Amino acid sequence: MPQDLTLILLLSFPLLGFAINGIFGKQLPKMVIGSIATVAVFASFLLATSLFSRLDGTTIVNLFNVLDFENLQINASFQIDALSIWMTLIITGVGSLIHLFSIGYMSHDEGFYKFFTYLNLFIFSMLILVLGSNYFVLFFGWEGVGMCSYLLISFHYNDAQKGIANSLAGRKAFIMNRIGDVGLLVALFMIIGQFNTLEYTKIGHLIESNKALTGGAMFFITLSLFIAATGKSAQIPLFTWLPDAMAGPTPVSALIHAATMVTAGIYLTVRSNFLFELAPFTQNIILYTGLATTLFAAFMALRQNDIKKVLAYSTVSQLGLMFVALGFGAYTVALFHVTTHAFFKALLFLGSGSVIHGMHEEQDIRKMGGLAKLMPITHFTFLIGTMAISGIPFLSGFFSKDEIMAQALHHNTFAYIVLVIAVTMTAVYMFRLYFLTFHGEFRGGDQLKSKVHESGPSMTLPLIILAILSIFGGLLNLPGLFFKNSAHWFDHFLSAGTFGLNHIHPVHLDFATSIQLMIFASIVALSVLIWAYLNYVKKGNIAKDDKDLNGWERLSAAKLFVDELYNVLIVNPILAISDFTGKIIDIKLLRNGVYALADGVLNSANISRKWQSGFLSSYLFWMVFGLIIFVAYYILKISVWH
Amino acid sequence: MQANMSIGTSLDFFLFVAIALFAIGAIGAMTRKNMIVLLMCIELMLNAVNLMLVTFSTYYGNGDAQIFVFFTMVVAAAEATVGLSIIIMAYRNLKSIDIDMYNQLKN
Numbered sequence: 001m002p003q004d005l006t007l008i009l010l011l012s013f014p015l016l017g018f019a020i021n022g023i024f025g026k027q028l029p030k031m032v033i034g035s036i037a038t039v040a041v042f043a044s045f046l047l048a049t050s051l052f053s054r055l056d057g058t059t060i061v062n063l064f065n066v067l068d069f070e071n072l073q074i075n076a077s078f079q080i081d082a083l084s085i086w087m088t089l090i091i092t093g094v095g096s097l098i099h100l101f102s103i104g105y106m107s108h109d110e111g112f113y114k115f116f117t118y119l120n121l122f123i124f125s126m127l128i129l130v131l132g133s134n135y136f137v138l139f140f141g142w143e144g145v146g147m148c149s150y151l152l153i154s155f156h157y158n159d160a161q162k163g164i165a166n167s168l169a170g171r172k173a174f175i176m177n178r179i180g181d182v183g184l185l186v187a188l189f190m191i192i193g194q195f196n197t198l199e200y201t202k203i204g205h206l207i208e209s210n211k212a213l214t215g216g217a218m219f220f221i222t223l224s225l226f227i228a229a230t231g232k233s234a235q236i237p238l239f240t241w242l243p244d245a246m247a248g249p250t251p252v253s254a255l256i257h258a259a260t261m262v263t264a265g266i267y268l269t270v271r272s273n274f275l276f277e278l279a280p281f282t283q284n285i286i287l288y289t290g291l292a293t294t295l296f297a298a299f300m301a302l303r304q305n306d307i308k309k310v311l312a313y314s315t316v317s318q319l320g321l322m323f324v325a326l327g328f329g330a331y332t333v334a335l336f337h338v339t340t341h342a343f344f345k346a347l348l349f350l351g352s353g354s355v356i357h358g359m360h361e362e363q364d365i366r367k368m369g370g371l372a373k374l375m376p377i378t379h380f381t382f383l384i385g386t387m388a389i390s391g392i393p394f395l396s397g398f399f400s401k402d403e404i405m406a407q408a409l410h411h412n413t414f415a416y417i418v419l420v421i422a423v424t425m426t427a428v429y430m431f432r433l434y435f436l437t438f439h440g441e442f443r444g445g446d447q448l449k450s451k452v453h454e455s456g457p458s459m460t461l462p463l464i465i466l467a468i469l470s471i472f473g474g475l476l477n478l479p480g481l482f483f484k485n486s487a488h489w490f491d492h493f494l495s496a497g498t499f500g501l502n503h504i505h506p507v508h509l510d511f512a513t514s515i516q517l518m519i520f521a522s523i524v525a526l527s528v529l530i531w532a533y534l535n536y537v538k539k540g541n542i543a544k545d546d547k548d549l550n551g552w553e554r555l556s557a558a559k560l561f562v563d564e565l566y567n568v569l570i571v572n573p574i575l576a577i578s579d580f581t582g583k584i585i586d587i588k589l590l591r592n593g594v595y596a597l598a599d600g601v602l603n604s605a606n607i608s609r610k611w612q613s614g615f616l617s618s619y620l621f622w623m624v625f626g627l628i629i630f631v632a633y634y635i636l637k638i639s640v641w642h
Numbered sequence: 643m644q645a646n647m648s649i650g651t652s653l654d655f656f657l658f659v660a661i662a663l664f665a666i667g668a669i670g671a672m673t674r675k676n677m678i679v680l681l682m683c684i685e686l687m688l689n690a691v692n693l694m695l696v697t698f699s700t701y702y703g704n705g706d707a708q709i710f711v712f713f714t715m716v717v718a719a720a721e722a723t724v725g726l727s728i729i730i731m732a733y734r735n736l737k738s739i740d741i742d743m744y745n746q747l748k749n
Contacts, residue, residue, distance in 0.1 A: 613745070614744075614745025614746070615741075615742055615745055616680075616741050616742075616744070617671070617672045617673060617674075617675075617741065617742075620668075620671050620672045621672045624668050624672065
């Protein structure tokens, strides 16, 4: 099958699943709906592997022309290269596992068909986003995933207790994303102004042939692109929507708010690497934003008691870590962490989903404990995910984090120290979460304990597959000290096959430094593991109630009061202005003005309609009266004239 | 031109008669309710105009206006037939020829 046909099929399967489930979903049985959606994504995954195996440089597939101006052409065209296919593999691979998981997780939900419709639409939009060969197509997918994210966060909008909170969470995500979208739009317009094209490859060649393009324009373009990335990828200052987005069903959190959509900002930056390379100042902004995000989010995660909130802040923190790598210009390193993060964070979220499902919608870790015996498979896979994200040696997260730490050590010691603190905190909150959930005594009461059950095979199978990937994901990009020849496979693969990246060579540290780094990271992770075990299992400490928290703990539990700060600084002033315009300008000025106009017309019409009495004699009277006026006027005019 | 007035009376006399006729017709049309009387009032106004046309025709010694009067009379006759048949049809509807009964189109 030729590449372009494969690509079109790959894109159309999720769209087809979306159409079938969206139109006929109500009539179909749940098993069929879930199978259609899952098979559609899995078929795309198979086609992606076929494209992956035949990958050969950069191929552009042009479907049709969207806009045709004299000096600007925008095509719906797609780009097959290492970067886009790798992202496609992650999206469809992890996506099909999460679809499979959702069949079990959502089995009791009324909106079953709607859920899978949205999920398929999301996969389609996300594929458009990563496969497009220009910023216009990317923008199309960018908006599509934003909409699906909104729909899925507020999926349970009519829930009796949490319906309004869910809707508000969806709204918050949507508005925050829109701020980022404005950045993307501005960047797009500036790129058109600067290059007269939106095609990645054309922009790249223009930059190559004209090295003089630097300075202000590049800075503003890249800064706008980065604002877009902060919106989608939940970086400071636009990160507060992601923890709230946990209001959505857990598979959604796993798929959209951990594994795929939130990495769109990183994809955008990697894709625009040739622009960012010309704007060192933006790279510094990215670096320090990433550092601040990873540190603060890790801190906020320390004292969260909602199992999904911990994972949400962890996601924000890990995304910050990826942006640190981007700030150093280490694009392949960032994408390596995107990949491993997709594995272990999807695993952790699905594991938490399995726990929540088994606990009958209980999300508070203070009511859990001792689940290891009740849910053995979930427990074991969750442990692997925890170890992977905490950087326990030889799991995937260990290698990908180590790469980022190595970059930091090479470029900037301050960044390295901050990262060490953040990574340590990651291990702390993850092991706290793990031990509080799965060890110790069950704290949810006997009645609930008797109902807790291990999830069915459609939910445990994805967990097992993702656990295997989380263990061995690190093999993709082994550092130089293992297997000298096949090391850094992922770096070479991406650099060789992606436009722009072939000019950038990530630094690799020498043998001694990297082995020191690894040993240090291992010691940190293992000592945190032992500390957490002693603290939470041996001493039996459990999460305190909010009122017992001391200084820093309260700060962490209250999420550093960022939401409150935003409320005071932005939300309340906007509400006040809206209140003013709504109550004064709208009602007093505009509405009353329009009403007065209408009343005036009505009243004058009421007066004049009395003329139309229907009595012939009155009509005649007015006719004669008018005649007399005319005659009188002309007589007067003539007599005065003379 | 004035020499052509063969009658001893002045032009004013005829004009006053015509105006009076017209005024009677107009006021009658405005005030009376009976449709037949209304029709008669309209005839009065038409004939007032005819009289004025004939007067001026004689006064200026020009026959054109007199030809025009014939047309007016024909039209008046036609109008009378149409008007009378409308009155008959109206009477069949409401059993009345009071013009104020026929204000149904108002609302």
